[in-house]
Amino acid sequence: MTADPKGVLTGIHFLDGDFACAEGCLAAGARFAAGYPITPSTEVVERFAQRIPLVGGTFIQMEDELAASIAIQGAVWAGAKAFTVTSGPGFSLMMEHIGYAAMTETPCVFVNVQRGGPSTGLPTLPAQADMMQARWGSHGDYEIIALSPSSPQECFDLTIRAFNLSEQYRTPVLLMMDECVGHMTEKVVIPPAEEIEIYPRRLTNKPPEAFQPYETDGDLVPEMVHAGMGYRFHITGLTHDERGYPAMSPVAQDKLIRRITAKIRNAAERISMREEEGIDGAEVVVVSYGITARVAQRSIELARRKGVRVGKLRLLTVWPFPDWRVREIAKQVKAFVVPELNMGQIAREVERASCGAARTVPVPHAGGTVHRPEQILEAILEAAK
């Protein structure tokens, strides 16, 4: 199906990434948001709070991020598409409810406009240091989808993609922005509603007596119902059976956890979005995402002028990580260079996925600003030796 035109502000705009994200939420069909103010993410919900009464829906500012991250899930089970927005400290508080959404298979979107950490860290300055927290932050075993935009335009586009993936796989999806992308103002093109593809909620056609909340057919993703539809269903964060009832046994645990991890793992190639350029024949490939990919672009150009054959692998989908692609590339190149605004998080993934076939050269940065292109250039030149 295509987008509901009520939420789509078709046209050419000059927007920052936070505002573009809010417009992406509206275009994707989100009609409920709950949030708690935190720099540098607050503009997303400020924009949403201004726009949603004109579109039809609700914003509520909750008492903390724990409340915001579960209020959205109540709204989803009542029939809305919903999201919340935060940054570092708030993201830490939301971890429990990312787990709840994974366990109960509640489609929803969490936006994290990353800032420097740990703790209160650098509220107004960028980092990309929550990438592993995005993957592993909630306790227990689950798979996650996380996207990383590099521009306000991508904040809009990937927000829609995040909602669509959350509905398709019935999973929380994380949009991992950063302060630079969030506060950078650029041209954002919002297409007409009929050009925006929307993945509809997987509501069941079965009558109540034939419906079980966690019964699945071949594709591992169960169908949903909403409260008030007459199904009188039960949802729990406890390990549960197909009926949605608590089932405290290793057998039930094994069945459930294997399914909720497999539904993402098996689809990893379909979920993965990458921008690749100049990889064939490259000696070195720069792997980057978010704002750092834009700095790395300059470094790649400088290295090419010096005669180094450099390829670019930009991750728009960071999780699930494209192991298969990195493994293929590793067989053809000398080294990967991985600049990121953290002390080496995705670099570990690159090293793992390359299985020793190519060297991994991290270019760590503690955040607060972006890399200088020369820093990454130096690493490329070193890696090409």
Next chain:
Amino acid sequence: MAELEVIPENPVEQFLRMERIPHIWCAGCGIGTSVNCFARALIESKVDLDKVAIVSGIGCTGRVAGYLKLDSFHTTHGRAIPFATGLKLANPKLKVIVYSGDGDLFAIGGNHFIHAARRNLDLVIICVNNLIYAMTGGQVAPTTPISALSSTTPYGCYEPPFNLPQLAEAAGATYVARWTTFHVRQLARSMKEALNKEGFSFIEIISPCPTLYQRRNRMGDGLDAMKFYKQRSKIRNGAPTSEVAFDINSDIIVGKFVDRTRPTLLGTMHHQLRERLGEKYACVEEVACH
């Protein structure tokens, strides 16, 4: 040949997921009694059962949602109220009840309780107060009376407990009542009133935990608890909530303490947005899924 006597179905069975019975609650526990009262209140309140949603947190009372044959959500520890907030705001046609315990609602979830009461969102909050964390083995709670024994206050509790009705009233609840599980008729009536009332309603149910509270404090079994409640309870409808705190030696003041009207969150939201946006306000009855 004598005809077989037909045993009439228990009227509350229609509200229970009978395939999940027997439940996990101990003999003498008061939670089941409260659920029985709730089922009777549902019948009498004549609410549309397909539009009723029940939300629980974690703990012994947190299991209530799982036994009720309604749209039911067993959420995370302390967060039943914010989950219910999202549910109600996205579909205001739902009658949303939060059914949870004292530790869940007033320790880990205390902040959510006061904010939901302040907003006066249309929710019914039912708190089974057994004075202890029972599911985890009888630890001290923010409701445990001074000097009572628990597994983490082995020499007696030395923190004062919350006076829950006073807390609820001060935060903005429009309906506040307290009963014990001895007062089944009064409790069912209060539940019915709360179900039919707009705004944030709060019912505290003093309830026995024979396994972890009474045994440790040498108070006997479930039946002894009923005798104790009968002997110690004083019905004082309309009592100032500042006077209903109880400790280990005092009377248990029960009754309906608060029944008032305040503008509800949804009412003030629509009013404010209409006032500022006029015709441009896209007021929706139900947040649809596009």
